Every structure is written in structure tokens, then in C-alpha cells.
Amino acid sequence: MCMMSFKKETPLANAAFWAARKGNLALLQLLLNSGRVDVDCRDSTGATALMVASYSGNMQCVRELVLQGADINIQRDSGATALFFAAQQGHNDIVKFLFEFGASTEFITRDGGTALLAACQHGHCPVVETLLKNGANIHDQLCDGATPLFLAAQGGFVDVVRLLLTFGAKANQPRQDGTTALWIAAQLGYSEVVRVLLLRGADRDAVRTDGTTALFKAASKGYNDVIEELLKFSPTLGVLKNGSTALHAAVLGGNLKSVSLLLEAGASPSIRNKANERPADLTKNERILRALKTAEAIKSSLP
Structure with a gap:
């Protein structure tokens, strides 16, 4: 999603934007009261001084601009508003103030971004709570289908994940490529986020368009805390369409602790990977066979 630019158009506008960014209220007032600077003057990207002040967290400048008649809901060329930038940067006092003067949560950026999505993405x-209480849509999506919950899970922001689920976020809503919040949290090793999502109904065995599951990705990365959470919630061990299993992923990644956890949970080292049985894939097939022999050796050594 978009970030702020500080390009300016004229010397006086340049000064106004500088004052808004730096929080120099006296200079900003002087320029606005001179009558030579429009309160909604724009830079080459369509940004206004109010957007700059909101992004920079300068509450006094935000207040002055609004009281002098700045258009709160004016959009930058990208579609972002002052509310978007304040939310993106975590300035909750400014977000609340903008709502008092009619800020809307409905404006969307070119990539589908909203103030809520921006706040969730940055944790x-x-x-996030302020936005939801003021009408933000918990089912907002970026153009690729990413939801607020997905972005919060991707960032490992467990408090945001909990809050969104409390407000009714769908735990199993996938991105366009089939990636769920649980899958991305598992792939990045966020075990606490994984636990919270599972407790709130996330499907542990949901399959991404590439055929992988959360357990498979956690095993491939060696995220043992995540594997334990996934196995704790459900001990079943699925086989992917190409014949791969989480055990295959663990042994190929050289994650012996992960291999041990999966074997203890009942993974079978005798399952072959069908996708690697073709002659052209002999080298990879040999790697898998060696890995499975390693898994068998580990299993035989378990108490």
C-alpha cells in the first residue's frame, strides 16, 4: 500500500508542507492566514498538507488545517486520504479527531487499500479498534484478496488478530491464491497467531492453490512450535495431491526435530512422493528416498 511523498509545487506550498511535516504550527498558521496558500494545496502526487500532518503525527497542525477548512476526505492520486495515512502510521489521536469532523472509511486506494487494511498491516x-467502532468494514480486501485478518496474521500481530476475530472476521477467508491467514502465519513461524486462529475455527488442512497446507509449510521451515500447535489441534497428517507430506518437507529441509514430531504424531516414512517418481526427476527422487531412510532411522530410535 502507498506511502507518503513530500514533493512540493510552489515555494509557499513547499513551506506549508514543511511546516505540516515538522509540526511547526506557528509557520503553518502564518502561511494559511496570509491568504496566499490554499489550505487544500496539493503536491505533484495529489497529497495535501493535511495528509502530510496526519502521516507525521502532528496533531496541532492537523487541528489547525481542519479548523481552517481543509477537506478531510480529499484523496491523493493513489486514492489515500488523511485518515489512511494517520491509520497507517498508528496515530490514533489523529484518527479519532478526523472522525469527529466527518472522515470516511470508505475510500479505497488503487490496490484496494483502506485505512483499516493499512492499520492491520502495520499492527x-x-x-484498528477505533476504525471498527467508526464503521470500517472488517471484510475489506486488497486487489489480491488479502483481508485485514490476513495482513495482521502475516505481520504476526496477535492482538490485532484477536480483535478482528472478535469483531467477526472470517478465519478461513483466503486470498485469491488460496492463502489463508493460518497458512501465512504458519509459513512465517507465528505460533501464537496460529494457536489463536485454530481456536477460532481456522481450517488446519486448507489447501493453497499450489497444493500446500499450513502443516506442510511449517515442516518445511522447521517451525517446531507451529507444528506442535497444529498437531495439538488435530493429529491427522494429510497427503498432498502430488503425494508429498509434511514429513517429506521436514526431511528435505533437514529439520530433524520436525521429523521427530511428525513421526511421533504418526507420520509414515513409507509414503512415496508421486511427483518425484518420474525418471527425469531421479535426483530429487533419490533425495526423498534418502530422506525417508533418515526418517525411518529416527523413528526406530524413538523411545
């Missing part, structure tokens, strides 16, 4: 839990 600003107080801002």
Missing part, C-alpha cells in the same frame, strides 16, 4: 491495534 496498530488501538487504531
Whole structure:
């Protein structure tokens, strides 16, 4: 999602933008009261001084601009508003102030971004709560289908994840490529997020469009805390369409602790990977066979 630019158009506008960014209230007032600077003057990207002040967290400048008649809901060329930038940067006091003067949560950026999505992506839990209480749509999606819950899970922001689920976020809503919040949290090793999602109904065995599951990705990365959470919730061990298993992923990644956890949970080292039985894939097939022999050796050594 978009970030702020500080490009300016004229010398006086340049000064106004500088004052808004730096929080120099006296200079900003002087420029606005001179009558030579429009309160909604824009830079080459369509940003206004109010957007700059909101992004920078300068509450006094935000207040002055609004009281002097700044358009709160004016959009930058990208579609972002002052509310978007305040939410993105976690300035909850400014978010609340903008709502008092009619800020809307409905404006969308070119990539589908909203103030709520921006706040979730950056883990600003107080801002997320303020936005939800003021009408933000918990089912907002970026153009690729990512939801607020997905972005919070991707960032490992467990408090935001809990809050979104409390407000009714769908635990199993996938991105367009089939990636769920649970899958991305498992793939990145966020065990606490994984636990919370599982407790709130996330499907542990949901399959991404590439055929992988959360357990498979956690095993491939060697995230043992995540594997334990996934196995604790459900001991079943699925086989992917190409014949791969989480055990295959663990042994190929050289994650012996992960291999041990999966074997203890009942993974079978005798399952072959069908996708690697073709002659052209002999080298990879040999790697898998050696890995499975390693798994068998580990299993035989378990108490």
C-alpha cells in the first residue's frame, strides 16, 4: 500500500508542507492566514498538507488545517486520504479527531487499500479498534484478496488478530491464491497467531492453490512450535495431491526435530512422493528416498 511523498509545487506550498511535516504550527498558521496558500494545496502526487500532518503525527497542525477548512476526505492520486495515512502510521489521536469532523472509511486506494487494511498491516491495534467502532468494514480486501485478518496474521500481530476475530472476521477467508491467514502465519513461524486462529475455527488442512497446507509449510521451515500447535489441534497428517507430506518437507529441509514430531504424531516414512517418481526427476527422487531412510532411522530410535 502507498506511502507518503513530500514533493512540493510552489515555494509557499513547499513551506506549508514543511511546516505540516515538522509540526511547526506557528509557520503553518502564518502561511494559511496570509491568504496566499490554499489550505487544500496539493503536491505533484495529489497529497495535501493535511495528509502530510496526519502521516507525521502532528496533531496541532492537523487541528489547525481542519479548523481552517481543509477537506478531510480529499484523496491523493493513489486514492489515500488523511485518515489512511494517520491509520497507517498508528496515530490514533489523529484518527479519532478526523472522525469527529466527518472522515470516511470508505475510500479505497488503487490496490484496494483502506485505512483499516493499512492499520492491520502495520499492527496498530488501538487504531484498528477505533476504525471498527467508526464503521470500517472488517471484510475489506486488497486487489489480491488479502483481508485485514490476513495482513495482521502475516505481520504476526496477535492482538490485532484477536480483535478482528472478535469483531467477526472470517478465519478461513483466503486470498485469491488460496492463502489463508493460518497458512501465512504458519509459513512465517507465528505460533501464537496460529494457536489463536485454530481456536477460532481456522481450517488446519486448507489447501493453497499450489497444493500446500499450513502443516506442510511449517515442516518445511522447521517451525517446531507451529507444528506442535497444529498437531495439538488435530493429529491427522494429510497427503498432498502430488503425494508429498509434511514429513517429506521436514526431511528435505533437514529439520530433524520436525521429523521427530511428525513421526511421533504418526507420520509414515513409507509414503512415496508421486511427483518425484518420474525418471527425469531421479535426483530429487533419490533425495526423498534418502530422506525417508533418515526418517525411518529416527523413528526406530524413538523411545
